[in-house]
Structures are given as structure tokens and as C-alpha cells.
Amino acid sequence: MKAHLLFYHKAWVQGRFVIEMTIHDVGRSKTYPDGVKYGLICKDIESGHFVLFDNHHPKGPHYHIGKQEFPYVFINENQLIEDFKLRALDELGVKL
Numbered sequence: 101m102k103a104h105l106l107f108y109h110k111a112w113v114q115g116r117f118v119i120e121m122t123i124h125d126v127g128r129s130k131t132y133p134d135g136v137k138y139g140l141i142c143k144d145i146e147s148g149h150f151v152l153f154d155n156h157h158p159k160g161p162h163y164h165i166g167k168q169e170f171p172y173v174f175i176n177e178n179q180l181i182e183d184f185k186l187r188a189l190d191e192l193g194v195k196l
């Protein structure tokens with residue numbers, strides 16, 4: 101199946117943070133059992149600190165806070181975006 105863009109948003113926030121969120125429908129497969137591939141990042145361009153949610157193969161759903169990596173339980177696209185926003189606020193002080 102060819103990937104279909106479900107959601108895309110890119111913005112500068114507070115003149116210091118770049119936010120980019122991409123979610124694609126890739127169909128359910130062994131590689132992507134939830135049927136979506138995503139990458140959501142919030143990066144502080146001054147410090148380089150970032151929050152990143154992604155689910156590339158072979159790791160599956162997880163998120164990064166800087167160089168640290170944590171497992172993530174994907175529920176749906178809306179919950180993913182909300183979880184990303186909360187983590188960006190908690191870690192970087194960015195309200196999205």
C-alpha cells in the first residue's frame with residue numbers, strides 16, 4: 101500500500117521552537133501493525149533539546165527526550181498528538 105498523509109503540521113513557536121508532526125496511513129502490516137507511520141518533533145533551536153515521538157521499524161512506537169528513549173503505547177492518532185503535546189509542555193515548557 102502506498103502511504104497516504106493523514107496529518108501534517110509545521111510551525112515555529114515562541115520564536116525558538118520548531119514543531120513538525122507527520123502521520124501517514126501505511127496500511128496494517130507486520131512492520132506497522134497499527135497501520136500508521138509517524139514522526140512528531142519539538143526542538144529547541146537554541147539548546148538543541150528535543151522531544152520526538154516515532155515508530156520506525158524495527159523499534160515500533162517509542163519516544164525520545166534528548167538522547168533518552170522510552171517505550172510508547174500507541175492508541176490512536178488523536179491520543180498520539182495529545183501525548184506529544186503534553187510531553188513537549190512537560191519537558192520543554194512549550195504549549196502547543
